[in-house]
Amino acid sequence: MSQVQVDKWNMILDAAYELFGANGFYETKMSDIAERAGIAKGTLYLYFSSKEQLFTAMTKRDFEQFLERLTDGLQQSESLKDRLSVVASHHLGYFYERRDYTKLFFMMPNNDPEMLQEIQSFIMQYIRILATMLEGDGFREAKLLAKSFVGILDMMKMDILFDPSFQEEDVSQRVVFATDLFMNGCMHQK
Amino acid sequence: MSQVQVDKWNMILDAAYELFGANGFYETKMSDIAERAGIAKGTLYLYFSSKEQLFTAMTKRDFEQFLERLTDGLQQSESLKDRLSVVASHHLGYFYERRDYTKLFFMMPNNDPEMLQEIQSFIMQYIRILATMLEGDGFREAKLLAKSFVGILDMMKMDILFDPSFQEEDVSQRVVFATDLFMNGCMHQK
Amino acid sequence: MSQVQVDKWNMILDAAYELFGANGFYETKMSDIAERAGIAKGTLYLYFSSKEQLFTAMTKRDFEQFLERLTDGLQQSESLKDRLSVVASHHLGYFYERRDYTKLFFMMPNNDPEMLQEIQSFIMQYIRILATMLEGDGFREAKLLAKSFVGILDMMKMDILFDPSFQEEDVSQRVVFATDLFMNGCMHQK
Amino acid sequence: MSQVQVDKWNMILDAAYELFGANGFYETKMSDIAERAGIAKGTLYLYFSSKEQLFTAMTKRDFEQFLERLTDGLQQSESLKDRLSVVASHHLGYFYERRDYTKLFFMMPNNDPEMLQEIQSFIMQYIRILATMLEGDGFREAKLLAKSFVGILDMMKMDILFDPSFQEEDVSQRVVFATDLFMNGCMHQK
DNA sequence: AATGAATGAGAATTCATTCAT
DNA sequence: TATGAATGAATTCTCATTCAT
Numbered sequence: 001m002s003q004v005q006v007d008k009w010n011m012i013l014d015a016a017y018e019l020f021g022a023n024g025f026y027e028t029k030m031s032d033i034a035e036r037a038g039i040a041k042g043t044l045y046l047y048f049s050s051k052e053q054l055f056t057a058m059t060k061r062d063f064e065q066f067l068e069r070l071t072d073g074l075q076q077s078e079s080l081k082d083r084l085s086v087v088a089s090h091h092l093g094y095f096y097e098r099r100d101y102t103k104l105f106f107m108m109p110n111n112d113p114e115m116l117q118e119i120q121s122f123i124m125q126y127i128r129i130l131a132t133m134l135e136g137d138g139f140r141e142a143k144l145l146a147k148s149f150v151g152i153l154d155m156m157k158m159d160i161l162f163d164p165s166f167q168e169e170d171v172s173q174r175v176v177f178a179t180d181l182f183m184n185g186c187m188h189q190k
Numbered sequence: 191m192s193q194v195q196v197d198k199w200n201m202i203l204d205a206a207y208e209l210f211g212a213n214g215f216y217e218t219k220m221s222d223i224a225e226r227a228g229i230a231k232g233t234l235y236l237y238f239s240s241k242e243q244l245f246t247a248m249t250k251r252d253f254e255q256f257l258e259r260l261t262d263g264l265q266q267s268e269s270l271k272d273r274l275s276v277v278a279s280h281h282l283g284y285f286y287e288r289r290d291y292t293k294l295f296f297m298m299p300n301n302d303p304e305m306l307q308e309i310q311s312f313i314m315q316y317i318r319i320l321a322t323m324l325e326g327d328g329f330r331e332a333k334l335l336a337k338s339f340v341g342i343l344d345m346m347k348m349d350i351l352f353d354p355s356f357q358e359e360d361v362s363q364r365v366v367f368a369t370d371l372f373m374n375g376c377m378h379q380k
Numbered sequence: 381m382s383q384v385q386v387d388k389w390n391m392i393l394d395a396a397y398e399l400f401g402a403n404g405f406y407e408t409k410m411s412d413i414a415e416r417a418g419i420a421k422g423t424l425y426l427y428f429s430s431k432e433q434l435f436t437a438m439t440k441r442d443f444e445q446f447l448e449r450l451t452d453g454l455q456q457s458e459s460l461k462d463r464l465s466v467v468a469s470h471h472l473g474y475f476y477e478r479r480d481y482t483k484l485f486f487m488m489p490n491n492d493p494e495m496l497q498e499i500q501s502f503i504m505q506y507i508r509i510l511a512t513m514l515e516g517d518g519f520r521e522a523k524l525l526a527k528s529f530v531g532i533l534d535m536m537k538m539d540i541l542f543d544p545s546f547q548e549e550d551v552s553q554r555v556v557f558a559t560d561l562f563m564n565g566c567m568h569q570k
Numbered sequence: 571m572s573q574v575q576v577d578k579w580n581m582i583l584d585a586a587y588e589l590f591g592a593n594g595f596y597e598t599k600m601s602d603i604a605e606r607a608g609i610a611k612g613t614l615y616l617y618f619s620s621k622e623q624l625f626t627a628m629t630k631r632d633f634e635q636f637l638e639r640l641t642d643g644l645q646q647s648e649s650l651k652d653r654l655s656v657v658a659s660h661h662l663g664y665f666y667e668r669r670d671y672t673k674l675f676f677m678m679p680n681n682d683p684e685m686l687q688e689i690q691s692f693i694m695q696y697i698r699i700l701a702t703m704l705e706g707d708g709f710r711e712a713k714l715l716a717k718s719f720v721g722i723l724d725m726m727k728m729d730i731l732f733d734p735s736f737q738e739e740d741v742s743q744r745v746v747f748a749t750d751l752f753m754n755g756c757m758h759q760k
Numbered sequence: 761a762a763t764g765a766a767t768g769a770g771a772a773t774t775c776a777t778t779c780a781t
Numbered sequence: 782t783a784t785g786a787a788t789g790a791a792t793t794c795t796c797a798t799t800c801a802t
Contacts, residue, residue, distance in 0.1 A: 229783080231776090524744075532722060561756070610762060776788100
């Protein structure tokens, strides 16, 4: 792919992100995406073979970015507590930034095995990063602990996405809360 | 509604539950539901005004049952730990029983405000029950704690729904794990 | 099927006949057929599962009528020559009546096995009727003779369909010509 | 056109022949033809202005070859019977060689006047060759006789194309059969 | 002359919903 | 109250053709 093509590829994914995110998979038309990306309908199909595949590609790009940034963020912190804060901050920040794209997290194409595969792979990688971190600090049942922490964070997305009075500063409070709760809970797990 | 009508109403909801659960909202046809319920397509519309409304009604019935049983279960236990175990057991058991209806938890109609309203209302009630419980035991930030506990439990549904090797006895282990982790974490919150 | 439904079924086939006949399979839209039949597009699909199936059904009805009328016509004649005249007359008359539906005989859906099956079955039946007739009169190689006669007649359809100056009285001349030629040719085949 | 261009022109026609023949006009894509011919899609349009025109050109080349070879074959034979055998042999041999390209004879673009014109012109020339031959031998109604002979032969293509058990030696039998039948039939026409 | 990326018109089919019986 | 035949809006994807390079 030439640079021009890579750019176009990304423009399509950007357009798809906004429309799928705002309206959901089934409520978004391919023609809308094409229009928003500034290209013809047919061109979409030069880059993605179907609507499902476009959605999956879009999600994959987002997942990869999420994990990349997480890994970057973790490099700068040393203590477990700091690292957990980074994770929490990154997780909640992610949803805060995307609070206008709620549909992304509740609607996805139904029977697409590639999409399911992508989601499962993402969760596995995410959990593995955390679990490795916890194991390094001597915790038993690191994987279950990792899932629990992610669970705590993920439940908080509900407020972020649906509570209109939720402010940016509330994010930091939640970060502290989740990290403390989890750290305390963990201590007995060693 | 006469008893006959109530029965028919429930039969439709049963049929809808199985089909929506197995195939998702968009992949389920009203005609399939009618057939499974043993009635004519048109009759569906005597009981529910639209596909969305049928889905919402079905979900609502399920939510209500969930909360009802939870409340019943909590009546028999005294200590906080016992009660948390009941909650965890109920939450994870619910998903274990429904592990063949995965689509229910990932596919729902997109732009239906009544459905969103129903979900939010359910979560609120669920959280309130837990929060009240925790407040009664003297915890600060009871609502956030409640959400965290639910978050931990809800993340575990991923394994239950998607890990084919997940057994019934694994459920109890998770119950213990989640309760312990949370209890320990909470202790410092008083 | 109720009488109303049978009538509607036939009306659709009539509409399909005219449009497919005038414009060909690929150039005819389902919506046009629906409009001509005075029903909604969706209704078409209550009677026929696809465009191909509609075309095949239409052809089948026509084939059956062709053979039925042929059999009827043959009942009234005794001598071989009379019978051959009836066949020729029926064959050429058929095309003369349909000279505005040329597309029917040159365009058909491509890869539809059911359609091919239908055509082959029709030819086989047509040939068998003639062959049986010839065998009854003591001819050897009756099947090949039958095919030859049909071949002679069928080549004449070209003039009927494409020569604008072809008149109804020309049909009778051709009938006489084809029958004589064939009879004379046959005589040595006994 | 330079020699290189003529070669390319023929290569395109070869590719078109195989694909149209195997799959039919509507089921063959221009891009497939380009790929098979080893050139780019756009290049096709430097040689042929449209898909229809490409099909027509391909058919025309085939028709011309057919008539050329027929004329060549007729030069070597003297008696009427020999000549008719040559015609029959050529006609049936043509279809036998092309028995894998059935679609060519049943699928063609529908509404292209140039194509229709080409077919009619071919038939006219074919018939004229035969008719001239028959007139030279003193037959009346030579044109109708010619058409009849072609009709007999053309009906036999059905078996050649669709009967999988049809062998090369069956071709010769048919040649003899058709020629005899026709000769006998003709005798009374003088 | 050759390329192939881009275009966009075009049509079959599905299915929620209605309403006459 | 129950039926199911009829409706028609709505959308994906294909592919012949163009044109900037």
